[in-house]
Each structure stands twice: as structure tokens, then as C-alpha cells.
Amino acid sequence: MVKVEIVDEKDAQGTSPYASHDSSRTSSSVSLDSVDSNVDKDESVLDRIAALVDIVPPTTRHAISTKISRTASLLKRASKVAGNVVWIVTTSALLVALPLALALEDEAKIVAQEKELLEQQQGQQMLAPAAYPPGSNPNQPQSLVPPGF
Known part of the structure; x- marks a missing residue:
């Protein structure tokens, strides 16, 4: 915070570079470098x-x-x-798609x-007429079980 004090010129004679002496008004020998800065070293950026809050008017702050x-609030709700x-x-x-995927995988395996x-049966049917004895009828209906079982 900024603290404003009123200082009389009588009290500040010789201590301030901005004193109202006639010679100091026109002289530029006094520079700002010679003035001690009152910046607090422990003051943080925060x-x-x-x-700076005091600069902004209350209605704008509100x-x-x-x-x-x-x-x-909107971000929290979203x-x-x-x-x-x-x-x-x-x-x-997890409740619908996973069991469905497992069922489809089982169906694909079946x-x-x-x-x-079916491919095994077709392969054996092609070999089956040669496996019959020469006197048997090749037009005889084939059984579902391959010979030898």
C-alpha cells in the first residue's frame, strides 16, 4: 500500500533533492540516483x-x-x-460390447x-471310391462317417 504523508518545506530543508531552494530549482546537479528508494526488499511479486487492486474501480472489480x-462454475459443471x-x-x-464381442468370437470359431x-469330409469322399473293394457299387449312397471309424 502507498502511504501518503504531508511534509512541510521547513522540515525538509536540505534532506530532499526536490526542496524549494532557488538554486536547486534551476540546478540539475541533483539526480534521482542520489535519492534513496523506499522499495521494500521483502516485497514479493504477489x-x-x-x-494493484486499488487502481481498479470497485464496479470493475466486481x-x-x-x-x-x-x-x-461453467467449467466445473461441464x-x-x-x-x-x-x-x-x-x-x-463393458456390459454390452464385451459379451457381444466374445459371442461373435465363439461363433467365428464354430x-x-x-x-x-466339411473340407475333411470332401477330401475323404474323393479318396473314398478308390478305398472300396473292386466289386462294390460306386453309386451307393455314402455314409456320413468315413470308413475306418
């Missing part, structure tokens, strides 16, 4: 920013504060809704086994 709080949507999608995928069995 303290300086906090001191408007800024209101906008920031509304934005924070993140809550997004979290709920992610939860719903994830649990739905289809592959049936196809392999």
Missing part, C-alpha cells in the same frame, strides 16, 4: 499485484470477479457432465471348425 466465478458421459460409455461398453470338418 504483494505488488495485490497492491464485474471481473463475477465473470471469473461464472466461468469457473467437467462433471463430461465425466458422467465417459462413465456411461465405459460401463455400457464356423471355422465346421468349415474344416
Whole structure:
């Protein structure tokens, strides 16, 4: 915070470079380098920013504060809704899509086994007429079980 003090010229004679002596008014021998700075060495950047609050009028501060709080509230609600949507999608995928994927995989295995069995039967039917004795009828209906079982 800035502290304002009223100093009489009589008390400040000789101690201030800005004294009202006639010679000092026209003289430029006194520079700002000779004036001690009253900056507090322990003051942080946050303290300086906090001191800037006094520059902004109260109505503007209130408007800024209101906008920031509304934005924070909106972001909080949006993140809550997004979290709920992610939860719903994830649990739905686990409860519906995972069992469906497993069932489709099992069905694909069964289809592959049936196809392999059919290929085995077709391969044995091609070899089967040569496996019959020469006196048997090749037009005889074939059984589903291959010979030798």
C-alpha cells in the first residue's frame, strides 16, 4: 500500500533533492540516483499485484470477479457432465460390447471348425471310391462317417 504523508518545506530543508531552494530549482546537479528508494526488499511479486487492486474501480472489480466465478462454475459443471458421459460409455461398453464381442468370437470359431470338418469330409469322399473293394457299387449312397471309424 502507498502511504501518503504531508511534509512541510521547513522540515525538509536540505534532506530532499526536490526542496524549494532557488538554486536547486534551476540546478540539475541533483539526480534521482542520489535519492534513496523506499522499495521494500521483502516485497514479493504477489504483494505488488495485490497492491494493484486499488487502481481498479470497485464496479470493475466486481464485474471481473463475477465473470471469473461464472466461468469457473461453467467449467466445473461441464467437467462433471463430461465425466458422467465417459462413465456411461465405459460401463455400457463393458456390459454390452464385451459379451457381444466374445459371442461373435465363439461363433467365428464354430464356423471355422465346421468349415474344416466339411473340407475333411470332401477330401475323404474323393479318396473314398478308390478305398472300396473292386466289386462294390460306386453309386451307393455314402455314409456320413468315413470308413475306418
